[in-house]
Amino acid sequence: MSRTNRAGRRGKGKAERRDDPATRAFSAGLAKAMQNPALRALDARVLRTGGTGGTRADGSRGAGAAGAVYSADTGENSRAPAHGLARVDSYGTVHAHPTRRAEPAEWTWAVAHCLLHLGFGHAPAARGERTQPDRYEQAARCAVVNRFLVSFGTGRPPAGLPEQYPGGTEEELAARWRRDGIPAEYEHCGAAGGEPDVLLLPWDGWPGTAPPDWQQAFAHALTRTMSAAMEVAGGRRDSLTGARVPRRPWERALEWFVSSYPLLGGVAAGMTVVADAELARAHDISVAAVDAAAGEIYINPLKDHTDEEWRFILGHEMLHAALRHGERRGARDPYLFNIAADFVVNGWLLEMGVGEMPPGLLYDPRLAGLSTEEVYDRLAADLRVQRRRLATPRGRGLGDVLGEPLVPRDPAAAYTDLDEFYRRGLQRGLDLHERDPDRGLLPAGLVEEIRALAQPPLPWDARLARWFDEFVPRAEPVRTFARPARRQAATPDIPRAGRYFPPEEIARCTFGVVLDTSGSMNRTLLGKALGAIASYAEARDVPAARVVFCDARPYDAGYLPATEIAGRVRVRGRGGTELQPGVDLLERADDFPRAAPVLVITDGRCDVLRVRREHAYLVPAGASLPFVARGPVFRVR
Numbered sequence: 322m323s324r325t326n327r328a329g330r331r332g333k334g335k336a337e338r339r340d341d342p343a344t345r346a347f348s349a350g351l352a353k354a355m356q357n358p359a360l361r362a363l364d365a366r367v368l369r370t371g372g373t374g375g376t377r378a379d380g381s382r383g384a385g386a387a388g389a390v391y392s393a394d395t396g397e398n399s400r401a402p403a404h405g406l407a408r409v410d411s412y413g414t415v416h417a418h419p420t421r422r423a424e425p426a427e428w429t430w431a432v433a434h435c436l437l438h439l440g441f442g443h444a445p446a447a448r449g450e451r452t453q454p455d456r457y458e459q460a461a462r463c464a465v466v467n468r469f470l471v472s473f474g475t476g477r478p479p480a481g482l483p484e485q486y487p488g489g490t491e492e493e494l495a496a497r498w499r500r501d502g503i504p505a506e507y508e509h510c511g512a513a514g515g516e517p518d519v520l521l522l523p524w525d526g527w528p529g530t531a532p533p534d535w536q537q538a539f540a541h542a543l544t545r546t547m548s549a550a551m552e553v554a555g556g557r558r559d560s561l562t563g564a565r566v567p568r569r570p571w572e573r574a575l576e577w578f579v580s581s582y583p584l585l586g587g588v589a590a591g592m593t594v595v596a597d598a599e600l601a602r603a604h605d606i607s608v609a610a611v612d613a614a615a616g617e618i619y620i621n622p623l624k625d626h627t628d629e630e631w632r633f634i635l636g637h638e639m640l641h642a643a644l645r646h647g648e649r650r651g652a653r654d655p656y657l658f659n660i661a662a663d664f665v666v667n668g669w670l671l672e673m674g675v676g677e678m679p680p681g682l683l684y685d686p687r688l689a690g691l692s693t694e695e696v697y698d699r700l701a702a703d704l705r706v707q708r709r710r711l712a713t714p715r716g717r718g719l720g721d722v723l724g725e726p727l728v729p730r731d732p733a734a735a736y737t738d739l740d741e742f743y744r745r746g747l748q749r750g751l752d753l754h755e756r757d758p759d760r761g762l763l764p765a766g767l768v769e770e771i772r773a774l775a776q777p778p779l780p781w782d783a784r785l786a787r788w789f790d791e792f793v794p795r796a797e798p799v800r801t802f803a804r805p806a807r808r809q810a811a812t813p814d815i816p817r818a819g820r821y822f823p824p825e826e827i828a829r830c831t832f833g834v835v836l837d838t839s840g841s842m843n844r845t846l847l848g849k850a851l852g853a854i855a856s857y858a859e860a861r862d863v864p865a866a867r868v869v870f871c872d873a874r875p876y877d878a879g880y881l882p883a884t885e886i887a888g889r890v891r892v893r894g895r896g897g898t899e900l901q902p903g904v905d906l907l908e909r910a911d912d913f914p915r916a917a918p919v920l921v922i923t924d925g926r927c928d929v930l931r932v933r934r935e936h937a938y939l940v941p942a943g944a945s946l947p948f949v950a951r952g953p954v955f956r957v958r
């Protein structure tokens with residue numbers, strides 16, 4: 322912007338400028354970002370145009386903060402990006418584009434993004450010559466900031482930015498991208514469009530004064546604000562007088578995670594401790610148990626533990642929930658898998674020094690470094706271990722990872738995306754933990770698991786194949802020269818053993834399909850769904866599936882090779898769908914193995930289903946089932 326222009330604008334007066342839509346959107350977005358106490362506490366400044374003065378990050382207008390590189394009155398505006406939204410410098414000033422139009426939520430995002438660069442230590446104030454980050458460092462830092470913002474839920478990124486970001490610290494990402502190149506989607510995911518959004522300047526504050534420590538200010542503010550928010554939300558402070566209400570030891574322990582242990586703080590903030598002696602007695606809960614789906618930790622309030630022990634107990638249950646131990650066990654023995662998870666979780670908590678382990682819980686240093694699955698395999702091979710009744714926090718011989726909530730809940734009130742909640746909570750915790758030098762190292766296995774959770778979810782067909790792998794036994798073909806191999810014709814001189822599946826194998830290795838043919842299912846999606854089933858069956862030698870077509874009533878199609886299901890589908894009528902009779906038919910069929918899983922393919926416009934065996938749903942993306950599904954739901958895209 323030229324001086325003449327600026328002078329002209331200045332002449333129009335503030336009131337008029339504040340009324341234009343671009344300014345209104347910016348102000349609304351900025352105000353929203355500043356509602357976040359941790360961002361506000363950074364004491365940064367946000368500048369938008371020359372000549373109108375700075376807006377301090379706490380929202381107040383006024384003279385620049387002490388040590389500001391230039392006076393707001395000079396109208397210096399060259400540091401705003403040419404096309405993007407904003408850029409931050411190491412003086413703690415966010416330079417917003419003076420005229421650009423954007424949605425308020427996008428401004429909120431841009432301001433938060435810039436302030437997080439400060440808070441994450443990407444723009445430290447320092448004297449002397451500065452070296453700007455190279456494009457790899459820049460991209461990695463923006464990616465880490467965006468990853469955190471996804472979990473922070475502040476504002477909305479501009480269109481075209483990725484929804485997922487890879488795990489790892491900014492140093493690791495930068496190193497990887499320097500070696501392999503920056504993936505296109507992460508190249509320009511900052512707030513300044515295609516330009517760098519962080520500018521390092523030499524600090525020239527008064528000699529003898531220390532430059533501000535943005536990172537420390539942010540860390541302290543985050544801790545303070547999270548614990549204050551938690552106290553008010555949990556009714557710990559009287560809202561009128563602000564006086565603290567005395568708390569129970571487990572409440573203090575949960576609060577400690579939120580305020581002082583960022584790794585699990587995000588998870589802790591979303592969990593409820595249900596302290597009900599009667600409930601604990603009725604469900605044999607000696608000390609504690611957890612239900613991940615409800616986000617509830619059940620404890621026995623009659624148990625006397627120190628604050629340190631309660632921390633250990635709650636940390637133990639939160640890790641079970643956040644790492645999805647209930648869902649990960651698959652077809653394994655639930656109790657033994659629970660025991661394996663306890664060994665792993667307790668080992669980590671001891672290594673991290675979280676609280677004190679109450680006596681009697683499981684710990685074996687020889688299992689250090691193993692994953693829950695690996696520990697399970699060892700336990701499963703050790704009959705002596707299996708004969709002993711080992712203790713979880715729930716008690717001897719009982720698992721503390723519950724399969725369902727103990728307090729009946731309204732299904733409509735269930736978490737819509739529980740995976741997302743735990744995934745984001747842990748990822749955010751890891752981000753905060755790793756950037757605090759005083760926190761110490763985390764167990765490598767735990768970091769690995771959190772990073773694995775943070776990876777973008779597998780596509781539905783890959784997850785469906787995994788589900789099949791877990792629940793459909795593999796057929797063992799018999800090799801025999803009595804049957805020619807399929808490839809025999811290619812090499813007539815060399816006898817090749819053919820493979821065939823004895824009838825008893827075919828009977829054992831199968832799955833059921835209940836297919837909604839009521840006509841409302843999109844043909845393309847149905848084709849994709851059946852195609853995925855067919856290619857799985859082909860790859861894993863599943864000779865045939867037991868198929869029932871359903872609309873107003875079930876039609877038993879018997880065993881069909883998976884490749885033939887698509888050809889047999891007839892849209893029979895539009896008279897509503899009743900899938901339960903189809904499920905019942907399979908469950909009663911003499912020729913269908915008791916252990917075989919059932920896959921229900923429906924558009925969701927169906928009756929409420931009860932399936933008593935292992936089962937899953939295949940539904941179009943965007944469709945919802947009229948009940949809370951117990952089995953996994955795969956969404957076809």
Ligand SMILES: [Zn+2]
Pocket residue numbers: 434438462463466510511512518519
């Ligand atoms: Zn950035």
Ligand SMILES: [Zn+2]
Pocket residue numbers: 637641659662663713714721722
């Ligand atoms: Zn446990």
